[in-house]
Amino acid sequence: MSLINQTNEEYYAGEKMFAVTAAPQTVFTCTFEPKLTLATSTEPANFDVQVSTDNGVTFNDYVAGTISVVNDNTVKPPYNQQTITLSVAVANSATTLVRVVLKAGALWNNYGSYEYVKLNDIVNNFLVAYTGIGKLIPLVKRTDVIFHAKRGLQEFSYDTLNSIKTLELDLPPSNSVIIPQDYVNYVRMSFVDNMGVLHPIYPANNLTTDPTSVPLQQKDGSFIQDEYGENTEAAQSTTRTRWESANDRLITGEFDEYFYNANVYNWSWRKETYGRRYGLDPVVSQGNGWFNIDRRRNVISFSSDLKGRIIILEYISDGLASDLDTKVPKMAEEAMYMHIAYSILAGRSGVQEYIVQRFKRDRSAQLRNTKIRLSNMKLSEMIQTMRGKSKWLKH
Amino acid sequence: MAISVNKVYKTVLLILNKEQRGYMTPEEFNRIGTQVQREIFEKYFEDLNQYTRMPQTDVDYANRLMNLNEKMNIFKRDGNATYVPADNNFTLPTLTHIVGSVTYEAKSRLPVEMQRVDRGEFYNLRLSPLVTPSEQFPIYLFENNKLQVYPNTINTKANAGTANVAVQYIKVPDDINWAYTVGNLGQFIYNANTPPTVDFELHNSEFTELVLAILMYAGIVIRDPQIVQAASGQLQADRANQKQ
Numbered sequence: 071m072s073l074i075n076q077t078n079e080e081y082y083a084g085e086k087m088f089a090v091t092a093a094p095q096t097v098f099t100c101t102f103e104p105k106l107t108l109a110t111s112t113e114p115a116n117f118d119v120q121v122s123t124d125n126g127v128t129f130n131d132y133v134a135g136t137i138s139v140v141n142d143n144t145v146k147p148p149y150n151q152q153t154i155t156l157s158v159a160v161a162n163s164a165t166t167l168v169r170v171v172l173k174a175g176a177l178w179n180n181y182g183s184y185e186y187v188k189l190n191d192i193v194n195n196f197l198v199a200y201t202g203i204g205k206l207i208p209l210v211k212r213t214d215v216i217f218h219a220k221r222g223l224q225e226f227s228y229d230t231l232n233s234i235k236t237l238e239l240d241l242p243p244s245n246s247v248i249i250p251q252d253y254v255n256y257v258r259m260s261f262v263d264n265m266g267v268l269h270p271i272y273p274a275n276n277l278t279t280d281p282t283s284v285p286l287q288q289k290d291g292s293f294i295q296d297e298y299g300e301n302t303e304a305a306q307s308t309t310r311t312r313w314e315s316a317n318d319r320l321i322t323g324e325f326d327e328y329f330y331n332a333n334v335y336n337w338s339w340r341k342e343t344y345g346r347r348y349g350l351d352p353v354v355s356q357g358n359g360w361f362n363i364d365r366r367r368n369v370i371s372f373s374s375d376l377k378g379r380i381i382i383l384e385y386i387s388d389g390l391a392s393d394l395d396t397k398v399p400k401m402a403e404e405a406m407y408m409h410i411a412y413s414i415l416a417g418r419s420g421v422q423e424y425i426v427q428r429f430k431r432d433r434s435a436q437l438r439n440t441k442i443r444l445s446n447m448k449l450s451e452m453i454q455t456m457r458g459k460s461k462w463l464k465h
Numbered sequence: 466m467a468i469s470v471n472k473v474y475k476t477v478l479l480i481l482n483k484e485q486r487g488y489m490t491p492e493e494f495n496r497i498g499t500q501v502q503r504e505i506f507e508k509y510f511e512d513l514n515q516y517t518r519m520p521q522t523d524v525d526y527a528n529r530l531m532n533l534n535e536k537m538n539i540f541k542r543d544g545n546a547t548y549v550p551a552d553n554n555f556t557l558p559t560l561t562h563i564v565g566s567v568t569y570e571a572k573s574r575l576p577v578e579m580q581r582v583d584r585g586e587f588y589n590l591r592l593s594p595l596v597t598p599s600e601q602f603p604i605y606l607f608e609n610n611k612l613q614v615y616p617n618t619i620n621t622k623a624n625a626g627t628a629n630v631a632v633q634y635i636k637v638p639d640d641i642n643w644a645y646t647v648g649n650l651g652q653f654i655y656n657a658n659t660p661p662t663v664d665f666e667l668h669n670s671e672f673t674e675l676v677l678a679i680l681m682y683a684g685i686v687i688r689d690p691q692i693v694q695a696a697s698g699q700l701q702a703d704r705a706n707q708k709q
Contacts, residue, residue: 142573190601203517203530212580213596213604220595390595 076103084177090166094159104176105141106152116176125165134158186397222409224388237383246369252387259361262380269358278313280364318375401443405436468665470643476676487687491643491653498641501678506638536668546630548623555612560636569603571628579603638666
């Protein structure tokens with residue numbers, strides 16, 4: 071059975087066209103991969119129904135009546151078939167066309183969807199193939215499989231899967247941006263210059279910090295409490311205020327007209343060392359700027375020289391932000407099965423240790439394979455890189 | 466597939482009456498027959514447990530697990546549980562003897578098997594964000610012959626008639642009945658229609674075991690230890706052979 075169900079038209083054009091020539095029509099059937107959803111109070115519809123009376127020259131949204139949709143996966147499991155029903159029929163004519171068209175978000179998600187398998191499918195496949203009578207795991211609770219599948223996906227997301235998310239942000243006057251909703255850790259921060267080139271920004275690890283608590287104090291140093299008996303907090307820390315107004319050149323050692331820079335000998339020093347630098351620290355010798363994660367407000371703060379810049383924030387999530395419809399790269403599918411099998415066997419009493427060790431090795435091997443596959447090492451690209459080096463590879 | 470109650474009764478009487486040993490009335494036969502059918506039926510569950518732990522052969526007719534499943538298939542049923550809004554739970558189909566699997570069947574969606582959990586799990590699973598039950602993977606608690614399902618959206622949909630909770634179960638075997646009328650000489654005459662005869666529901670392959678087990682009880686009724694001994698010996702030999 072083929073794994074692809076939607077037609078080329080549905081995939082590439084994101085639409086399905088119907089000619090309504092013979093009789094008025096109310097029911098239209100499609101086989102899109104994504105579920106078609108109508109507008110709700112929390113999200114808009116992910117598709118439109120449009121009608122053309124001039125043989126496709128112009129299309130207008132269907133407004134004559136209401137639209138209902140049924141996503142049916144019982145027709146040809148596990149695929150979806152959508153039946154769209156219009157409350158008022160579209161009148162037939164020789165030039166009438168109706169098209170069901172995916173909106174941009176759904177269309178983009180649909181593109182490349184074959185690269186992935188849903189976590190839900192991994193759980194079901196595992197239960198089918200690895201558990202049952204006569205197998206190493208004769209009986210397992212489905213919740214155990216779900217747990218290990220999700221934990222596996224989380225672990226893989228951190229260092230194996232290519233699941234880096236990228237946000238482009240305008241840095242506001244506050245010089246800080248809120249940590250993304252599904253943020254787990256950052257990969258890289260950069261600002262974008264006028265040519266669109268990325269300039270990496272580094273963490274301000276040893277330079278400054280954002281305190282997690284900034285209690286207001288009395289003159290004797292004691293903390294001030296509010297009417298609830300809790301310590302009162304300042305709106306912003308002094309450290310942050312000073313950092314935001316700091317002249318970064320004093321830290322980076324970048325030249326300015328007066329040479330008042332850290333680690334640069336100025337004119338008052340002996341004449342023979344005028345303008346020379348000593349003890350340059352590479353950690354701080356960069357002019358791109360710094361960022362810090364403020365754990366008090368849970369925002370990412372940037373140094374003052376980045377005000378108004380476009381920031382690119384690359385970060386990893388754990389892959390579980392969207393429940394069991396979460397997508398897992400197919401190249402990691404076998405590693406996921408092995409991870410689940412190993413985790414179940416390792417946590418079960420009465421399983422011989424050699425079996426546990428076998429699965430541990432299988433998991434490790436599959437994970438290594440996945441890393442190699444997803445690292446996308448292509449011969450031609452490596453050759454091109456090596457051409458700039460002293461070593462030439464022939465092919 | 467059912468075993469004719471008349472055929473069994475006649476066979477039992479034939480063996481019992483050999484050498485004028487005794488007689489078994491239809492009333493006695495009906496009661497003993499029902500008892501024996503239940504015994505054989507209940508033995509299936511223990512056999513199933515044992516066979517699932519034994520390696521099986523793929524050769525046709527030699528796979529004990531498959532053969533046993535064939536015998537049990539007669540009693541397998543599928544029915545909808547009934548939602549009781551006042552109690553916020555589901556009641557089982559009437560004839561349910563043992564619950565097999567429970568599925569959540571929403572309109573236009575493939576059925577999803579629900580996971581049976583005990584009370585402790587029921588609480589803990591709902592507290593764990595990673596495995597909290599969803600309509601894709603729902604759970605149920607089975608207590609007091611009622612199903613309490615989670616997530617609650619299933620209850621709402623069942624109440625609205627847009628979804629079902631279906632139960633795949635083993636039904637209780639019906640009580641057998643060798644129906645008869647009394648003839649002029651006081652003899653019992655088989656009459657399949659009034660009241661209706663109820664055959665043994667067991668698989669045809671159980672005929673000999675059925676007759677032997679009834680004979681064993683018949684031997685007790687007519688106080689003939691020879692028959693009890695012969696029948697139980699034969700039964701034991703058959704059962705031992707099945708477990709080798």
